[in-house]
Amino acid sequence: MDTILNWEYISLVPPLLTLLLVLATRKVGISLGIGIITSAFLVAEGGIGGMIRTVWESFAMIFVVDGAINTWNAFILIFLTFLGMMTAFMNMSGGAKAFTAWALTKVKKRGQANFATALLGIVVFIDDYFSALIVGQVAKPLTDKYQVSRAKLAYFIDTTASPVSVIAPVSSWGAGIMGLVAPLLAAGGLVAVTPFQAFIYMIPMNLYVLTALAMMFIVIATRFDIGPMRKQERRAIEDGVLVENAMEAPGATDEELPVHEESSPKALIVPILGLAVTVVIAMLITGGIEGGEWTLLSMFENTLVTHSLLLGGVVGFVLSLFYFFSYTRRNNEFGKTEVWLGVKTGFLAMFPAMLVLTLAWMIGELISAIGTGELLGDMVQQSSLPVSLLPAVVFAVACLMAVATGTSWGSFGILIPIAGEIMISIGQTDLLLPAIAAILAGSVFGDHCSPISDSTILSSTGAGCNHIVHVMTQLPYALLSATIALAGYIVLGITTSVWLALGTIIVLLAVVTVISKFVYSPIVKKV
Numbered sequence: 001m002d003t004i005l006n007w008e009y010i011s012l013v014p015p016l017l018t019l020l021l022v023l024a025t026r027k028v029g030i031s032l033g034i035g036i037i038t039s040a041f042l043v044a045e046g047g048i049g050g051m052i053r054t055v056w057e058s059f060a061m062i063f064v065v066d067g068a069i070n071t072w073n074a075f076i077l078i079f080l081t082f083l084g085m086m087t088a089f090m091n092m093s094g095g096a097k098a099f100t101a102w103a104l105t106k107v108k109k110r111g112q113a114n115f116a117t118a119l120l121g122i123v124v125f126i127d128d129y130f131s132a133l134i135v136g137q138v139a140k141p142l143t144d145k146y147q148v149s150r151a152k153l154a155y156f157i158d159t160t161a162s163p164v165s166v167i168a169p170v171s172s173w174g175a176g177i178m179g180l181v182a183p184l185l186a187a188g189g190l191v192a193v194t195p196f197q198a199f200i201y202m203i204p205m206n207l208y209v210l211t212a213l214a215m216m217f218i219v220i221a222t223r224f225d226i227g228p229m230r231k232q233e234r235r236a237i238e239d240g241v242l243v244e245n246a247m248e249a250p251g252a253t254d255e256e257l258p259v260h261e262e263s264s265p266k267a268l269i270v271p272i273l274g275l276a277v278t279v280v281i282a283m284l285i286t287g288g289i290e291g292g293e294w295t296l297l298s299m300f301e302n303t304l305v306t307h308s309l310l311l312g313g314v315v316g317f318v319l320s321l322f323y324f325f326s327y328t329r330r331n332n333e334f335g336k337t338e339v340w341l342g343v344k345t346g347f348l349a350m351f352p353a354m355l356v357l358t359l360a361w362m363i364g365e366l367i368s369a370i371g372t373g374e375l376l377g378d379m380v381q382q383s384s385l386p387v388s389l390l391p392a393v394v395f396a397v398a399c400l401m402a403v404a405t406g407t408s409w410g411s412f413g414i415l416i417p418i419a420g421e422i423m424i425s426i427g428q429t430d431l432l433l434p435a436i437a438a439i440l441a442g443s444v445f446g447d448h449c450s451p452i453s454d455s456t457i458l459s460s461t462g463a464g465c466n467h468i469v470h471v472m473t474q475l476p477y478a479l480l481s482a483t484i485a486l487a488g489y490i491v492l493g494i495t496t497s498v499w500l501a502l503g504t505i506i507v508l509l510a511v512v513t514v515i516s517k518f519v520y521s522p523i524v525k526k527v
Contacts, residue, residue, distance in 0.1 A: 011370040014039040015404035015452075018363065022451045028467050032359035032452060039366035058362045073361055075306035076129070077354050080461070082313030083133060085346030086271055089320040092334070092342055093327050094263025095271075100141040102265040110146040114220045117143060117153065121160025122213075128161040128173065128455050130279055130309065135160070136462025137272055149236035150243040151229060154463035154470040155477065159216045162408065162444050162455050163209040169199050174300065180412060181436060184420035188429045196297065198433060204498050205437030207505055208395070208445050208485035214509050215481050224516035227476040232469065244469050257345060258338055260327050267323035275316030282308035353461040360406055360452040367405050387428055392489040394419050395438035399482060402446020406453045411443040434492050441485060448478040484508045 018035030022028055036055060044050030062073045090096050107113050117139040124131040135157050143153045165173040178195035185193055193201075204210070218224055225233045235241045286307055287299030324342070328334040394415060401411045419435040447453045451471045460467040484505050492501035 009375070010042065011367075011372040011375050012404065014042065014363070014370065015367055015372055018452065019403070019450075022468060022471075028356055028451055029359060032356070032363055035363045035452075036359065036366060039363060039370060043366060043369050054366070055362075058365045059358075061365055062358060062361050072306050073358075075310040077357070079306070079309045079313040080133075080350045080354055080357075081347055082310075082317045083137075083346075084348075084350035085343055086275070086313070086317045086320045087137065088257060088342040088346035088349065089317075089324045090268045090271060092257050092259060092338065093267040093320070093324040094260040095265065095267025095269075095320075095323060096141050097259060097261075098263040099265040099268040100145050103142045104145060107142060110148060111220060111223075113139075113142045113146045113148060114152070114156065117156045118160060118216055118220060121157060122164050124160075124276075128165045129305065129458055130276075131161040131165065132157050132455060132458040133462045134272065134276060136459075136464065140464060141268075144242060147236045147240060147242065149229075149232040150463050150465035151232040151469050151473040152225075152236075154459050154465040155219075155229070155474045156216065157462050158448060158456060158459035158470070158474060159212050159477075161459060162447050163212055166408075166440055166444055167203045167206055167209055169196060169297075174199060177412065177440065178297070178301065180416050184416070184424070184432065184436070187420065188424045188432055190429060190432070202433050202437040202440070204502060205434050205492065206441045206444075207437075207488040207492075207501060208441035208482055210502075211481040211484045211488075211505050211509065212444075212448070212478065214505075215477055215512070218509065218513050218516055219477065222513065222516040224512075227473070228469070229473040229476070232473055243464065244466055257341065258334065260324075260334075263323075263327055267320075267327065270323065271316045271319040274319045275312040278315040279308045279312035282311045350461070353457060353467075356467060357454055357457050360454055360457060363452055364406050372401075372404055387426060387431070388493040389490065390419075390422065390428075390431060391434045391438040391493040392486055394435050395442040395486060395489050398439045398442025399445045399449075402443045402453070403450045404446075406446075406450045408443035408447045408453075408455070411446060412439065415439045415443075430496055431493065434489075434496070434498075438489050441489075442482075445478055445482045445485075449475055480512065484512075 014035050017038055018031050021031035021034055025031060036058070037051065040051045040054040040058065043054045061070065063070050107116055117135065120138060121131060121135045124134055136153065139153060139156075140150075162173075166177070168174050169178075178199050181198050182195040185195065185198060190198075223233075232244065235244070283303040283305065284296075284299045287301065287303035288294045290304060291298040291302030293299075324334075328338075398411050398415055401415065402408050405411065416436055416439055419439055420432060423429060423432040423435055447455050449471065450456060451468060456471060457467060460470040463470070487508060488501040488505040491504045492498065495501075
């Protein structure tokens with residue numbers, strides 16, 4: 001679909017309306033539906049018949065593009081189905097319960113459970129989707145045992161999914177970003193700098209990511225619970241209620257699954273490990289085949305992420321079935337009824353997430369058609385602000401674009417070439433990499449705050465948290481981190497010194513730490 005409307009700022013209406021409705025109603029499905037209809041109405045230029053046709057086309061494009069199956073979207077939905085069924089059978093085989101009992105012998109405090117979750121999220125850096133779903137599956141039994149709210153778990157997952165992937169050179173994100181940067185280096189005359197070197201240089205310039213990760217560890221160390229997160233944590237600690245609107249959270253069903261009592265942690269560890277290993281190997285193999293080169297960078301640049309996820313999901317599901325039958329058939333404990341119950345429960349557990357994800361893809365396609373991203377990109381290009389403020393400006397615009405469109409990659413694709421063109425045309429190649437890093441940072445912030453972001457939806461899914469609760473509880477931390485990062489980008493633009501920019505955010509984070517330690521008292525369980 002091509003951009004049709006030329007009315008100034010009209011393309012901002014649908015995403016803003018959707019965001020306002022989400023905040024006002026806390027009903028993400030209804031809000032996305034209204035946003036879709038509004039966007040389609042603009043694309044069709046007010047025609048009712050055209051609007052209906054546009055909505056149908058946007059839905060169809062989720063699954064079919066140019067007469068071929070859209071494997072990216074279809075495989076993610078199928079993977080979620082396998083993951084839901086895999087989780088159901090890991091629970092029924094007793095693996096989740098046995099893993100929790102084993103983990104409690106290693107992790108004996110609430111803070112340790114939080115730290116282990118954050119560390120796991122950093123270690124699993126290959127892909128943000130993969131990280132969001134796997135970290136949740138592993139950490140959920142442990143954080144539940146220590147009464148950590150699902151909102152806090154979702155915050156840990158989301159803060160380590162996209163942020164770590166965007167600064168990891170050996171990841172699906174890293175390889176793609178290098179591909180975007182390469183032509184700008186050549187155009188700017190920076191032929192001595194390879195895309196890999198440029199990526200490494202930009203890591204300390206990604207101030208939002210570094211600030212968000214530091215903020216997460218401050219939250220863990222000082223129990224800095226603010227805004228809606230404080231309410232969720234108080235409810236979890238004092239009342240044992242881990243998730244608000246439990247039946248609206250991914251993974252929640254009306255069914256009570258029977259659980260095999262004499263199980264082993266292997267019934268959870270082996271399926272998840274099998275899934276993880278299969279995904280990594282498949283990413284390397286598909287990347288090598290697609291790229292025609294078997295270098296590590298080429299393999300990650302050309303990898304087929306969703307194909308790899310689907311294959312890993314199949315392996316993980318088969319392994320979960322193996323342990324389910326291995327343990328329960330010994331005593332003829334469960335039969336066909338329980339098998340069907342596991343399949344049905346697993347699918348129904350993931351259906352809300354799949355529905356929201358489908359609606360988010362639809363509105364993303366329509367927002368692209370009405371030119372929201374291009375409008376925001378033009379605002380950067382036409383800006384008359386001082387050159388030294390451009391890193392801060394593109395950071396702010398990338399934040400707005402990613403929140404409005406729900407896609408960090410879409411923001412990358414539009415803003416990185418624009419920022420590169422601006423810096424090269426005015427002869428400020430020393431600010432080229434800072435500007436690109438600011439775009440990456442702002443796009444990740446937008447991912448964190450947008451209720452229509454697929455990675456945010458999957459973080460909610462991985463944690464089993466109500467999606468809007470996750471967005472609202474993460475928002476204060478994301479805004480605080482973005483404010484600190486913005487100050488850092490102003491310093492970076494004026495001084496061109498990465499060290500001074502890092503020093504700025506360190507000082508501001510120290511202030512936050514002092515406030516969190518002495519102003520916000522931690523929540524304790526009432527005796």
